[in-house]
Amino acid sequence: MSGKHSAAVRMRTRTARLMVRPTAIHAFGDSLTAGIADVWTNSKLTPWPRILFDALRSTGADVVLTSDLARVGASSREVLSEQIQPAEIGSGDVVCLWVGGNDTLRSKYTIEDTHLALGEVLGVIGEAGAVPLTMELPRISSALPGPRWAMRSWDAQGALVNEMVRAGSGRLNGIHIDWPGPSIAGPDGTHLSQAGHYFYAREYATRLAARWGIATPRIEAPEGLPVFSAADRRRWYLKHGWLWLMRRRIDKRRAARR
Structure with missing residues (x-):
């Protein structure tokens, strides 16, 4: 066999392997992707990327959760x-990307x-040819009570983050919810409840299944999951949330003195 023919065979073999490789799912982001119950306990829930992965696998889809x-x-x-750059993201991969919420809560972090x-x-993500799964951040003022100056600042920066994420996801043909x-929120009003994680997993799975031409997986939240009312969140705020807000307020005061 000639050298040129051997090289051509090797190239075709590598190409075939790339064509049939599993679709990788990457879970990047902050606590909304990682799945914590609230900012006080930091207790772990089953996060929506894991629920999504299991549901897609149940349909026979060739997927693998490679970066969590x-x-x-x-x-x-x-x-x-720490997450995107070390990962190996390939063409057609699914990138679970919830990001930007913590930027709005850090006094040293500007919209720039x-x-x-x-x-x-x-x-x-775009250079790799991957598909981002993104979401809209909740308005802090709609979830928790607090000083008006802090709420206005957080809401304004959060709105700008939402605009950037939505536009960027759209350019990459991502799925934005x-x-x-x-x-769907937990006791602090901003992080997801366990039912909320099932909600997002179901929404993304439905849209991905339509794109891929596969059966829509059934994702149903287990019965008996807690549902938090406005009164529950007020109690959470009175017990825990005001301490969290004070830490943020002090942080902003220190930054203002610099």
Whole structure:
């Protein structure tokens, strides 16, 4: 066999392997992707990327959860350097990407910082040819009571983050889901309840199944999962939330003195 013919055979073999490789699912982001119950307990729930992966596998889809790197408290810059850049993202991969919420809560983090980091994050995903799964951040003021100055600041920056994520996801033909309201939130009103994780997994699975031309997986939340009312959240705030808000307020005061 000639050298040229052997090289051609090897090339065709590598190409065939790439064509039939499993679709990788990557879980990147902060506590919303990682699956914590609230900012006080940090107790773990089953996160929506895991539910999504299991559901897609149940249909016979050839998928594998390769990167599960989401971390509580991660900023967009940390998602880029600690999660996106070390990962091996390939064409057609699914990237679970919930990011930007912690940027709005950090006094040292400006919208320009977020814009630069998100641009790089989405640039890496786009260059790889992967599909991002993104979401709309909830408005802090709709979830928790607190000082008006803090709520206005967080809401304004959160709205800008939402605009950037929505536009970037659209450019990459991603799947973007709006925040449906407090019914899916846990006791702090911003992180998902376990039922909320099932909600997002079901929404993403339905859209991916339609794109891939496969059967829509059945995703049903187990019976008896807790549902948190506005009164539950007020009790949570009175017991825990005000301490969390004070830490943020002190952080902003210190930053203002610099």
